[in-house]
Amino acid sequence: MTLEDRREARRAALLRVGISLLGGPCGPAVNVRAVCRTASLTERYFYESFTDRDEFVRSVYATVGDEAQAALLGAVASTRTARERAEAAVEAFVELMVDNPERGRVLLLAPLSEPALSRRGMDLMPGFVGLVHDQLSAVDDEVEKQLVAIGVVGALTTLFIGYLDGTVAASREQFVAHCVTLVMEANRSGHE
Secondary structure: OOHHHHHHHHHHHHHHHHHHHHOOOOOOOOOHHHHHHHHOOOHHHHHHHOOOHHHHHHHHHHHHHHHHHHHHHHHHHOOOOHHHHHHHHHHHHHHHHOOOHHHHHHHHHHHHHOHHHOOHHHHHHHHHHHHHHHHOOOOOOHHHHHHHHHHHHHHHHHHHHHHHHOOOOOOHHHHHHHHHHHHHHHHHHHHO
């Protein structure tokens, strides 16, 4: 293993720990010592990859955001119909955000309480809106398509936050079915 390989492995280990600490069930619990202790690394190795705690938190958040966008793009890539796309996208997002709740809490809940992420949720929004926008095949008007995409992302974000924080009491199957229906109905709104 080269020096660069070892450095990347340490960085990846720190990011994995960051996901579990930032996405912990009791809320974000991230400080440099806790991260290093949990990763079994010294602070020296922390600072070889990150300038400070806030940069680390933003990197953890960006990592999960990139995973979410990649999962969504991958899910819809081989689908043919609007229903298949909606089902695949919702299922992929549920697998990443609900089946791995620490990732969901990092992406959706941490920006609500972590000062280092105060604007990050809004920074990722255009990417998710763009993904939804591109799937709205039944909406012809571009302005309407943009409005629908923003509304769908907002609604889904609120639903996922509620599911993760326990205020939405539904089975996983009910939750997935509702989200798919929401996406399908939004796509139909262009013809009403």
